[in-house]
Amino acid sequence: MDMLWNGWGDPAKAAPLPDSVTGLLRDLLGVKPRSTPALALDDLDLPAPTAGPAALAALAEAVGGAEHVRTDAESRIRHTRGKSTPDLLRIRTGDLSDVPQAVVLPATHDEVLAVLRVCADHALAAVPFGGGTSVVGGLAPERGAFVALDLRRMDALLDLDPVSRTAVLQPGLRAPAAEALLAEQGFTLGHFPQSFEWASIGGFAAARSSGQASAGYGRFDEMVLGLTLATPEGTVETGRAPRSAAGPDLRQLILGSEGAFGVITSVTVRVRPLPETKVYEGWRFASFEAGAAALRRLAQDGPRPTVLRLSDETETLIGLASPDKIGAGLGQSDAGCLAITGYEGTPEETAYRRERAAAVLTACGGTPLGTESGERWAHGRFSAPYLRDALLDVGAFAETLETAAFWSRVPELYAAVRTALTDTLTEAGTPPLVMCHISHVYENGASLYFTVVSAQGEDPVAHWTPAKHAANEAIGAAGGTISHHHGVGTDHRDWYVRETGELAVEALRAVKRRLDPDGLLNPGVLLPTD
């Protein structure tokens, strides 16, 4: 099934907001109903492709037939940009300036290499496309004429080694399919980002994804043991051993390369036995500060839950984690901050961790809320993007952004980003709700995930841009990284360059030039073009 072209996910799962919420948005944030009706797919005015028949024929030959090169309007529109709020707002107004010339569907590593040769010959850029869930402009290259390299035909589990607990996955496998294939043999990857239902294995690797169970299973980049990369100059294969002292870790050079160095055509991952037990529960803390101190203690001294997250006061009040409860907490000034802890594993080991963690959380001032709030979180864990669609439908603006820092910088980072977003949007006449949660914890720091809801401006994308830029500046000034798990794309690129430093960026560009001398891979994504 294809994802909704102008929103998130499965159209059948969409649900309008309850009237009470609509009223709340109107009264609290001044959200006004949209004055323009939504466009249908057929209404869109698609630019004619400039890629000629020779290029299309060569692409068809590269991928074993014309049926694997799609130039129809729907295919092209469905491969235009990703799923950030600006992406959705643009496509909803019919802006197809970033549409691909064609959608090419290779079935093998060698076909990917062949496609890249054709692209070089015909001056076409190539944009690898997995689940299409980028929220940072990762699918909108700078160069005009490009093909979307959709990897959906590369969707096999190639190998599973139960002794080493490793699996070789193709990049076009979407996460639920990967989990299903692994589950047949008793294993799981344990990677459950909010984009889980749609995102792909290759995309997880290319963008350094991190899932909601990262406290227990690690980030995706920590799960990756090997990668195969198809580049215009040939193939790179990495991963002879779990760890090595043989030079720099090339896996970590490919992870996060966002398609700019090559197309990831296979990923060797660490797998774990399917957990026998899963328990999620809620805890209440009097303040975000108190809750964060508790999370830090668990992250540093253990025992570490599998899932560990903490909403700030505003997010707890708004109850974003359970869309059906939106607004239910408003007015409860003592709601405090909701933490979710989850434990997955064997019954015995899970019980031990849960009991010990509960003692730590209690010692840190937490109050147990039982499993109901935990189960509610688990039930709604992938639903926030649907909520965003409903908010956009009623004329509200909703977007997320995220960062990470060392623990000692987290309070400053939290305050700085909140202030930047609140001040910028308030000054622009649309005072926002800014919510935040700690989404991932490490021994040495944590990530902060912000959600912003406000009224839309007249031109919603132009209205949002200064606030986003102010948040980016605040992140940099407060010592955070420009992205903890969404990636760089084109949206974060300028701040990424500042964070990384010119010389280091030049070193990465030297890698790109060696692997992609014509600059045809995702031009302008991650790295500036010449």
Place this chain on the structure above:
Amino acid sequence: MDMLWNGWGDPAKAAPLPDSVTGLLRDLLGVKPRSTPALALDDLDLPAPTAGPAALAALAEAVGGAEHVRTDAESRIRHTRGKSTPDLLRIRTGDLSDVPQAVVLPATHDEVLAVLRVCADHALAAVPFGGGTSVVGGLAPERGAFVALDLRRMDALLDLDPVSRTAVLQPGLRAPAAEALLAEQGFTLGHFPQSFEWASIGGFAAARSSGQASAGYGRFDEMVLGLTLATPEGTVETGRAPRSAAGPDLRQLILGSEGAFGVITSVTVRVRPLPETKVYEGWRFASFEAGAAALRRLAQDGPRPTVLRLSDETETLIGLASPDKIGAGLGQSDAGCLAITGYEGTPEETAYRRERAAAVLTACGGTPLGTESGERWAHGRFSAPYLRDALLDVGAFAETLETAAFWSRVPELYAAVRTALTDTLTEAGTPPLVMCHISHVYENGASLYFTVVSAQGEDPVAHWTPAKHAANEAIGAAGGTISHHHGVGTDHRDWYVRETGELAVEALRAVKRRLDPDGLLNPGVLLPTD
């Protein structure tokens, strides 16, 4: 204190082998007493430096005075090569073909940058020198005229953040000094490789070191959160957050770069509270296979000890881990395989892990040997290099090498390397003892650490080289990596290139050319020169 110029460590700690062992070597391996007397430092014939007074004056200016540029014979000899057995054999015969022109001692990052500028101006190569403990030819560049950039003056703890549990260390800090500075504030790094007493923080990072407590504390590359790199083209700084999705992880590009990309001038590391409890104990397994299965179970399903290692039958018999017991086990055909488990942490947490791990080890067929064998291991954990000196002194040859692979490949790798070493040296007329232990474990694989003892050939280095090359070939064919924690240097470079692949190596060379366009940093180490 300086390390012994022609051997390992503190001369005061050297001890001759007991006569019983000497007899054993003679009877078992045909070791004959050396026919040539050992050279003294004063006997060595040092090539005159070719670096002229202008270069030396400029270097002196770069580092704040002529007293920080040493050209005396002893300084130059002490910075010639590292501590592999071939290195020691060469220096013991007076081979000073790899001697530096001068030893330069910068005190700051900016002084390192200044030294690199002088090197570029005067066509001198620069070889970063930390503890001088390389065993892979990491200090023997291909280009003739070079200076040793000794980082010993950069030996401060620059910052300790007890909230984030991070510390900023200068590269010239030796591990014991680093631990002492951290201990003053209640913290430890937990990095205890065999080279602990001499190796430096910068060297750990540059060569991707891994310590004996890696099961609990992780590898050194897992401890590193940030790095500063001085290159001929300027400075690279990494590490804004524990983890990030902002592009490739540049830390992992610098880690393992072995001085070829730049000089590491500061390292931000994760630190942990000093453990209240340390317990080490021994376990006996009937076979290496059975013991390896037990280690794998702990590595994959936990609980994970802080120290976890397993000697094969031969190493257990020889008792290499406790030099004073050499030979004591010979004749005990039922010695089986000795595993060492260690637990460090709080008393309660340590007790839980120890009890649960004991249950797993028992279920896997292990027999507990108590803490005496564990304490003996801990007591002698840094002494093996002294033993090697004693063996070389009596005319034996002794060397180590190591690799890693995924668990399912470990048995094949073990057999292949043993066979390669045994066959090659036997055919050359010096049948060896080949011992092995699993030195580090991961969920998905393990490292194998081999020790070879035999009679010396007529030309000991030339005699050993074919066996070393045969082991390298066997590692590659059996799916291992050419080094798990010693690094690449010049000794492993050709096999590293084959393991990594030409295109990936070209990408790394592109990085080097961008950061070090004149190729003055460690030429030929890690990467081939043009």
